[in-house]
Amino acid sequence: MRLLFAVLTCFTAAIHLAADGPFSQKTLDHAAKLRELGLKDTRAYSLVESLTVEVGPRMAGTPADKLAVAWAEKKFREMGFDHVAAEPVPVTHWVRGPEHAWITAPYPQVLHITALGHSIGTPPEGLEAEVFMVPDLATLKKSKAEDVRGKIVFINHRTEKSRDGNTYGKTVPGRAAGAAEAAKLGAVGVVIRSIGTDSHRFAHTGVMRYEEDVKRIPAGAISNPDADMVQAQLERGKPVRIKMKLDCKLLGTVMSANVVGEIKGSALPDEAVIISAHLDSWDLGTGALDDGAGVAITMAAAKLIAEAGVRPKRTVRVILFANEESGLEGSRHYVTTHQDKLQNMIIGVESDFGADVIWRFDTRIDEAYLPVADAIHKALEPLGIARGSNRAFGGPDMTPFRMMGVPVVSLLQDGTDYFDFHHTADDTFDKIDPKKMAQNVAAYAVFAFLAAESPDGFGRIPVTAGSP
Template identity: 35%
Template sequence: MKKKSLLFLVAVAMFTTGSYASNPDSMVVSKIYEEVLGNGKVYENLHYLCKNIGPRLSGSANAQNAVEWTRSLMESYGFDRVYLQEVMVPHWERGAKEKAWFATGGKKINVEIAALGGSVATSEKGIETTIIEVFNFDQLKELGEEKIKGKIVFFNRPMNPKTLHTFNAYGAAVNQRVQGAIEAAKYGAIGVIVRSMTTKIDEFPHTGTMRYDEKLTKIPAAAISTKDANSLSAALKTDPSLKFFYQMNCKTLPDVLSYNVIGEIKGSEQPEKIITVGGHLDSWDLAEGAHDDGAGTMQSVEVLRTIKALGIKPKHTVRAVMFMNEENGTKGGLKYAENAKVTNEQHYAAIESDSGGLTPRGFSIDASTEVVNRIMSWSPIFDEYGLKEIGGGGGAGSDIGPLKSLGTALFGFRPDSQRYFDYHHAKTDVFENVNERELKLGAAAMATLVYLIDQNGLN
C-alpha cells in the first residue's frame, strides 16, 4: 500500500507541475528548451554583435552597422518579413577621454570619470575649483546658492546594498544622475560629478543619460567610479577646501536618421494581432553593450528562430523588434508605437528583454488583473524551468511602454539582478561577462511565454 501511495503522489506531482506527458503545452515547451540549449544561435550571434561591431551609441557608424547586420541575420533565418522602420535619433559623441584629479596635502590624485550622455563639455582648459559633497536634493536646497555658486557639486548617494532587488536600489539613487545637473544649476554650480550607479566598488565609471532644463545654464556632468568616489569623499572630510579638476570633450550633433529593425513570422489564424518581443540595439559607447542590451536583442531573434526551427505555426503574428535609441531618448520605442497607432495595428502582447543575459527568474506583467491571472495559471509550466518570479507590477520596459496606450499587455523579462549593475553602462559590459547557458535559458524562457500566449490567449 505504501508503494502504491507513493506512485500515486508522484503521478499527481508530475501532473500539477506540468510535466505530465499528456499536457501538449509542456511537451512543446520541453522542445523549445531542447532546441535553444542544443542548437541555439543566441550566444554566437551576441559574440558577433559585440566583437565585430562593438559599441552602438545611437547616431554612430557602429549603430548603423548593427542595423544592417541584424537585418541580414534575420533574413538569413527565412522569417516571413524583415524590414527597417525609420526613426530620427540623437547624436552625441564623447570625444577624447576625460581627465580628472583632485589635489590635497600637496598631492595630485587622478580619478576615473566618464561624461554622462548628453552632457556639454567643459572648456578646453577644463574646470578647476572647490567641490561640495551632497547626498540628495534636499541637502542641496539647504546649502543654497551662497555655498554652492561657483563650485562643483559632488552627488555621492550610493545604491543601497541592503536592498534585495538591485533595480529598486538603482531607482532610488539614479535621480542624482538624471537630474543632478538641473538641480545644481539652480544654485549656481558650474559642474556636477555623480557617484556611479553600482554597488560594486571598482575603478570603472558608469555613464548614463542625464537631462537639462533649457531655462537654466547647462553645466558639464560626469560619473565618477565608486572607488574614486570613496577616496574623494574621505579626502573632503580632512580637506574641505581641496580643488577638483576635470576636462571633457563631448558634443551634441544634429539628429540623424536611424532604424528599428523588425522581423516577423506571420500568424496562421489571427495575423492581424501581433505579439512583439524585443530589446534595444543601441548601447553606450564605453563597451560592447553585451548585457545592455545585446543580450535582449539576440534573445528576441532567437525566439523567432526557435519557432521556425521547430515548425511551430503561431496563431498570431510574432515580431522581433530591435529598437534604436533606448539609452538616450527612447525614440525607437516611441516611433514603433506611433506607427502602430497610425496604421491601426493590433498589438496583442509585447515582451521586452532589457535586464541582462543572466539567469532567468520570471516576468513582470503590466496588464489587467485578468491577464495576470491568466499568466499565473501557467505557473506549473514556468515552475519547471525556475521561472517563479511572475506577477503584476515592476514595469515592463521603456521601449514597449508606449504600446500600453493601445491596450497592449506588457511583459518584462526578469533575470537575476544581483550582478547586472556590475556591468551596466560601464567598460565591463563585454561579451566575456555573459554566460552562454544563462543567455540561452533566457531566450528559451521568452520563447515559452510567447508560445503560451499565442496558443492559449490572454482571456
C-alpha cells in the same frame, strides 16, 4: 452598456477557462518541447558574440549604429524570418571625446571620470572649482545657493546591489537631474559617484537631462574608488578642488532605425506578440550585456519557434529598438507611427537586463485574463521561474506601449551583478554565461509561443498618456 459588455467578456473568458484551461494539451506539449530545445540553444550566444565582435559599441547616431542596423537586418534574413524591415527613426547624436579629471587640492590625485550622455563639454583648458558634496539629489535640492554657487557639486550616492534592480531607481535621478538642479543653485559643474555596484575604477556613463531655461553645466561620473577618494579628502576638513576636462558634445539629429523581424502567425497574422530589445549601446564597452544579450535572446527565441514545427496562431514580432539609451527614441517613434495598430499588439516584453537567469514572471494585463498568464507561468515554472505580481514594468522600451494601454510582462533576470558592468568599459562578451543565456531563450520561446496561442489575448490596461 460598456459595463455590461465588460461583464459578458469576463464571463465568457471564465467559462472558456473553466472547461480545460486556456491551452490544449497539444499546445502545452509543444511549449514543453520549446522549453527543452531552448535550454540547448547556442544561437543566442553566437549572435551576441557576432554583434560585439563585428559591430562592437554602437551609440545612437554613430557610424557603428548604422552598422548594427545592417547587422540585424542581415541576421534576420539569414535566419529566414518572414518579414524583415528597418524602419527609420530620427535619433539624437551625441559624441564623447577625451575626458580627464584630477583632485588639485589638498592632495592632488588623478580621478577616473566619464561624461554623462548629452552633457556639454568643459572649456578646452578644463573647469576647476571647489567641491560641494551632497549625499543625494534630494539634499541637493534643499541646499542653499550661497553654499553651491561657483562650485562643482559632488553627488555621493552609492548604489547597493539588488536582485530586481530597484536600487538603480533610487540613485539614477541624481544622474538624470543632478546638473539641472545644481545649475539652479549656481554650480559650475557636477560629478556623481557612478551608478554602479562594483569596486573597480571604471566610471559608469548614462544619460542626463538639461532643463529648458536652466544653464547647462558639464556633468561626469567618477568610479566608486574615486568617489571614496574625494570623500576621504573632504573628511579631512580642508576645501577640495576638482579639475575636469570633458570634450563631449551634441551633434543634433540623425537617422537610425528600429529593426523588425517577424515569424508570421498561422491564423491571426495581423495580431502580434512583441518580444524586444534595444540595438544601440553606450560607447565605453561593447554592449554585450546592455543590450546585445537582449537582442540575441529575442532573435534566437523567435527563430526557435519558427523551426520547432508548430506555427502559433498570432505573429511573433521581434523589435530591436533604436536609441533606448538616451531617451527611448526608437520605442516612442514606433508607438507614434503604429498608433492605429496598437490594438493588434496583444502583449509585449523587452529583454534589457543582461544575460543572467530569469527568476520571476510579472504581468500587467487586464485581470480577467490572469488565468491565461497563470497557465503560461506553469509552463515557465520548470525553468525555476516564480510567479510575480500584476504590476510588471515590461522593460524601458515597453514604457510607451504600456502608457498607451498595451499589456506587458517582465521575465525578470537576476540583476545582482548587472550594475557591476552596466554602462562601463567592462560590459563585454566574456561576462556572459552561455547556459544562463539558454535559459532565457527557453523562457522567451515558451512565453511568446503561448501568448501567441492565447484564446483571446490579454485585454487592455489603463491608458496613462494622451500620446506616447
